[in-house]
Amino acid sequence: MxxxxxxxxxxxxxxxxxxxxxxxxxxxxxxxxxxxxxxxxxxxxxxxxxxxxxxxxxxxxxxxxxxxxxxxxxxxxxxxxxxxxxxxxxxxxxxxxxxxxxxxxxxxxxxxxxxxxxxxxxxTPVDAAGVTKAPVVTVRAADGSTAPLDVARLRLVIAEAAAGLDAVDPEQILDETLGSCYDGIAQHEVELALVMAARSYVETEPQYSQAAARLLLDQIRRETLGRVHGEPRQATQADMSTAYAEYFPRYISTGIEAGLLDPELATFDLGRLAAAIRPERDLDFAFLGLQTLYDRYLLHIDKIRFELPQAFYLRVAMGMALKEDDRETRALEFYELLSSFRFMSSTPTLFNSGTTRPQLSSCFLTTVDDDLSGIFAGIRNNALLAKYSGGLGNDWTPVRGIGAKIRGTNGESQGVVPFLKIANDTAVAVNQGGKRKGAVCAYLETWHMDIEEFLDLRKNTGDERRRTHDMNTANWVPDLFLQRVEAGGDWTLFSPDEVPDLHDLYGAAFATAYENYEAAADRGEIRVFRRVKAVDLWRRMLTVLFETGHPWITFKDACNLRSPQQHDGVVHSSNLCTEITLNTTVDETAVCNLGSVNLVAHLTETGLDAELLRDTVKTAVRMLDNVIDVNFYTTPESERANQRHRPVGLGLMGFADALFALRIPYSSDAAVEFADVSMEAISYHAIEASTDLAAERGTYQTYDGSLWSQGVLPIDSLELLRTARNGDVQLDTGRTLDWEALRAKVLKDGMRNSNVLAIAPTATISNICGVSQSIEPTYSNLFVKSNMSGEFTVANPYLVADLKARGLWDQVMVSDLKYHDGVLARIERIPADLRELYATAFEIEPLWLIKAASRRQKWIDQAQSLNLYMSAPSGKALDELYRSAWRYGLKTTYYLRSQSATHVEKSTLKGTDGRLNAVPVAPAAAPAAAPAPVPAPVAAVPATPPPAVPVVPMDDTLLPAPALCKIDDPDCEACQ
Structure with a gap:
């Protein structure tokens, strides 16, 4: 057999x-x-x-x-x-x-x-006495030479990988590894076998993820040290305490010789920097984080890496310290933040800092002009900006609508859609150096003549010449439209060439001008217009959003009424991920420079460590401000805007993990309060850091006349929104810190940055840090996560620790979690308090997400990437949800998620993560003591859903699941 x-x-x-x-x-x-x-x-x-x-x-x-x-x-x-x-x-x-x-x-x-x-x-061979003999296994090196498998070294490397991980069994990993080895096996296959042996147990014990990462480090050390030193080298983790110091100067010279690193890095005191490297921090990675770092971030020459993880962080830090007076001291300060995972810069900064093309900015917002030269200049700029990993938001509203007159040819316009198709194809063609697809989002105001065709851009049916399957789209919605929806009124569509000032107006001024244009249309003074029922257009917007995932819903008036820069222009769109709200013109491309604070790294037994958080934020804002000065600009429009306004966007990640650590369910008033107090602290210290920089370096050029210069802080600008809407808002204005003192400081010293706060998605950098993404609720407690590095089994370590403490963690529980896609609600033997604490995204009433986001938004001068989740969506539920977002004062929303994004393999207890099948899982480890619960910083309050808003007539039938991207889509810029 x-x-x-x-x-x-x-x-x-x-x-x-x-x-x-x-x-x-x-x-x-x-x-x-x-x-x-x-x-x-x-x-x-x-x-x-x-x-x-x-x-x-x-x-x-x-x-x-x-x-x-x-x-x-x-x-x-x-x-x-x-x-x-x-x-x-x-x-x-x-x-x-x-x-x-x-x-x-x-x-x-x-x-x-x-x-x-x-x-x-x-x-299996045996000797004459019947004792099993170990099979002879030779290992084939890259140069073709062979040597016996060094089992002693395998034991040492595995022991290092298991150090401090009480639930990891080194012998188990060794046995699995040896079972995968055969005579003549290649060296890299031995290293892969080590990693796969540990990976296969992740679903039964999360600590094996960290062990797998440490085993992957052995492969990275061999590859990297061999490339830098020009000869085969291996090193254990213990060796790296001295090896890093010898390696680092060679690494810098290797990168410069290859044309990858800025020669200016060689002028640093490399000995001082190398001596400060913390090799032990290589051990802090989970496997997904280190594999992602290896695949996408570590520098390579002909696909051979020459950059070790700590050298990577120090290189990024050096790149951001290039123009500091005391470069080494600042570089080490920045390195400390990055390598400890207290703060992480955005992906473009990590890719390019310290290199010969330091394009470090994350987001670019453009306005496209209404003529052929302007349109194609905009598309050309998209290509140049995307080349070095920038995410793009394009404001297309100025382009005249279909049927509008073209004076030069005496013809009629075909509208904005054909040009969007070209922009879509450009984004696909410029794939950001092979690291990820070009990514762009087109914005159009709701009154534009082409809005209905715009809604259909992502559909899979219809004329392919008028479809953009790779481009994100977003509705730029004025308050007046939603007021007409609620009043059951009409809505008039115009071509912007006949109503040229509407795009630059908001609030009461927009409403007045719009109504005047409607009257002019009725008098026959406007050639191209169309009138529709506002509720019919709103219904169609929501239906298409659910069917295709686009266009997203963003709110023009909230973005402008609370913008600090109202005196110097208009916010015409958001960006690719809907968290940036900066002014744009044809002559200025708005630029934002992003990074995120890791909340979990700042927790104590009583909540947030205020002093540590202040220290982190102060340094992080300095790093982000430095990006503006060392940045490589691909267009003059982006350089002009960045130098004049100096906006940055400090955000956060690990919010869900922080709630787990604090024992706060996401669906609770306590979670909403924590969202409030945590964002207040970040906002306070970020504004304080920017005003400190202004005292040191001077204010940004357009500071005079800004809300900052008038003593109006983000929390104060809520009143501007309340007044514009005649009180028709639901806003909380509570505060806990001394904002009067900070306001006085801003008025005295000014601000270095026009904007300082924005919450980005952080999908990839949160993976690197091993924490939950941005402000997202947990998608699943056990799932297979897909990105460009492969597929990875991820188990919620907080849940596993709790189940172990209660004697409930066993192979049956793993099977139950797989069967139920990581959702606890239907696993009866899990106690009710754990089911509430670890409720997943689709179990949470989405109005809780809105309410928590509203509390954050009051502290943020830009916006936040807010995904919304619905397990049983209907027209009525969608209407209530999005009008709640508007009424709670949110500036933008992001993806609408439905279920079935990713599912855990249910049919087998074999490990399924990775690009190769893993070996069988181990029996569950004995229950270990769970970490002591950390008291919440706010009193727990019985969960009560946020109040609903009035509902306009909408279809109440359940809608089919939309064709959305996965929860972590490797092709989506936002997820990288």
């Missing part, structure tokens, strides 16, 4: 999948052979014969079952994507065993397992 037997008759019936012919089988001796599905049929047939006797060979039931099981095995082996074109013999046998179990043929599966064990023993 061996999988490679070819002597027995095969089962009848067609064997599936032509793609199976493309597979090769790696035998135990390392040799490869063609994949032959008939051998699977033979093996399964023999298993039935062994259990049911000779009559099984003539049984139609058995023969049909053999054919079906063979088809399942082949399908499983050929459905893994192009990255998997070969399979191990053991892997094939695992799939056969799995297919038998799924089919309920447990006795046959048992016979198959026993036979495999017998064959394994038969292959």
């Amino acid at each position: 061996t999988i490679v037997s070819s002597s027995s008759p095969t089962a009848s019936g067609a064997l599936p999948d032509a793609s199976a012919s493309q597979l090769t089988v790696v035998r135990r001796d390392g040799a490869s052979t063609a994949f032959d599905p008939t051998k699977i049929a033979v093996a399964v047939s023999k298993a039935f014969l062994a259990v049911e006797g000779a009559e099984a060979g003539t049984s139609h039931r058995v023969r049909d079952l053999v054919t079906d099981l063979t088809a399942r095995v082949v399908t499983a082996l050929t459905s893994r994507g192009d990255s998997r074109r070969s399979v191990q013999v053991e892997d094939i046998q695992d799939q056969v065993e799995l297919a038998l179990m799924r089919a309920g043929e447990h006795q046959v599966a048992r016979a198959y397992v026993l036979y495999r064990e017998e064959r394994t023993k038969a292959r």
Whole structure:
């Protein structure tokens, strides 16, 4: 009953999948052979014969079952994507065993397992005394030389990986690794086997994620040190306490010689910097974080990395300290923040700081002019800005609508959509150096003549020439439109060439001008216009949003009425991720420079560590301000805007983790209060840091006349919104810090930055830091996370610790979590308090997300990337949700998420993460003591849902799930 037997008759019936012919089988001796599905049929047939006797060979039931099981095995082996074109013999046998179990043929599966064990023993050599001899395994190096497998070194590396991780069993990892090794195995395959051995246990014990990361470090050290030193080198973690100091200057010279690093880095005191490196911080990564860092951030020459993790952070810090007076001291200050995960710069800064092309800014906002030269200049600028990893927000409202007159040709305009198609294709063509797709979001105001065609851009039906499947889109919605929706009134669409001032107006001035234009249209003074029912257009906006995930809903008036820069222009759009709200003109491309505070790194037993947070924020704002001066600008419009206004966007991540640590359910008033007090503290210290910089370096050029210069802080600007809406808002104005003293300081010293706060998605940098994304609720407590580095099993370590403490963490619980997609509600043996604390995104009433976001928004001078989740959406529910967002004073919203984004593999207890299948999971470790609960900084209050808003007539039927991106889409700039 061996999988490679070819002597027995095969089962009848067609064997599936032509793609199976493309597979090769790696035998135990390392040799490869063609994949032959008939051998699977033979093996399964023999298993039935062994259990049911000779009559099984003539049984139609058995023969049909053999054919079906063979088809399942082949399908499983050929459905893994192009990255998997070969399979191990053991892997094939695992799939056969799995297919038998799924089919309920447990006795046959048992016979198959026993036979495999017998064959394994038969292959294991013994000496004359009957003692098992270790098989001889040689390892093949990259240069072709061979050497015996160094088991002693494997033990040492695994022991280092398990150090301090009480739930990790080093012998278990070693046994799994040795079981995957064969004679002639390549060195890199040994390293992969180590990592995969640890990864396979992550779903049963989260600590194995950290162990896997440390094992991956061994591979990174060999690759990196070998490249820098020009000869094969290996180093353990203990070696790195001295190896980093020798390596770092060589690393700098290697990068400069390759044309990758700025030669100015060589002028630093490299000895001083190298001596300050903290090698032990390499051990702080979880596997997803380090694999992401390796795949996308660490510098390489011809795909061979030469940058170690701590050198990466120090390089980024040096790049941001280039223009400091005491560069080494500041670089080490910045390095401390990054390497400790207290703060993380955005992806473009991490990619490019210290390099020969330091494009460090995250977001660019442009306004497209209404003529051919302006339109194509805008598209050209998109390409230049995207080339170095910038995310783009384009304001297309000025472009005239379909049917508008073109004076130069005496023809009629085809509207904005054909040009959006070109912008879409440009974003795909410029793929940001191969690191990620170009990413752009087009914004259009709700009164634009082309708004209805704009809503259809992401549909999968219709004229492909008028579809933009790769471009994000967003509605730029004025207050007057929603007021017409609630009043059941009409709404008039115009072409902007006939109403040129509407785009630059907001609040009462917009309403007056708009109504005047409606009257002019009625008098026949406007050529192109169309009148619709406001509620019908709103209904269509929400329906298309749900069907396609676009256009997002953003609020023009809230963005402008609370903007500190009202004296120097207008906010015409947000950015790719809806958190940036800066003024744009044809001559100025707004630029924002982002980074995020890790809330979890600032928690104590009583809540936030105020002094540590202040220290972090002060340094972070200085780092972000430095970006403006060292930045490489690809367009003059972006340089002009950044130098004049100097905006930055400090945000946060790890909010959900902080709630877990503080024992606060997301669906509670206590969570809303924590959102309030945590954002207040970040806002206070960020404004304080910017005014300190102004005292040191001077105010930004357009400071005079700003809200800052009038003593109007973000918390004060709430009243501007309340007044403009005649009190029709639900705003909280509570505060806990001494804002009067800070206001006086701002009036005295000014501000270095026009804007200082914005909450970005942080999907990738939060992965690096090993914390939850931005302000997001937990999507699932056990799931497979996909990004450009592969697929990774992620278990909620806080939940696992709690279940261990209560004696509930076992293999059955893992299976239950998989079956229920990481949702606890239907697992009855989990106590109610844990089900409430660890409720996932779709279990949380979305109005709680709105309410918490509203509390944050009062402290933020820009906006926040706010995803909304609905488990049972209907037209009525969507209407209530988005008008609640408007009435609670939010400036923008982001993706609308429905369920079915990602699901955990339910059918097997094998590890499923990664680009290769992992080895079987281990039995659950013995329960360990959970960390002591951290008291909440605010009193727990019984959960009461936020008040609802009046509902206009909408369809109350459930809507189908939309075709949205995954919860962590590798192709979405926002998720990187």
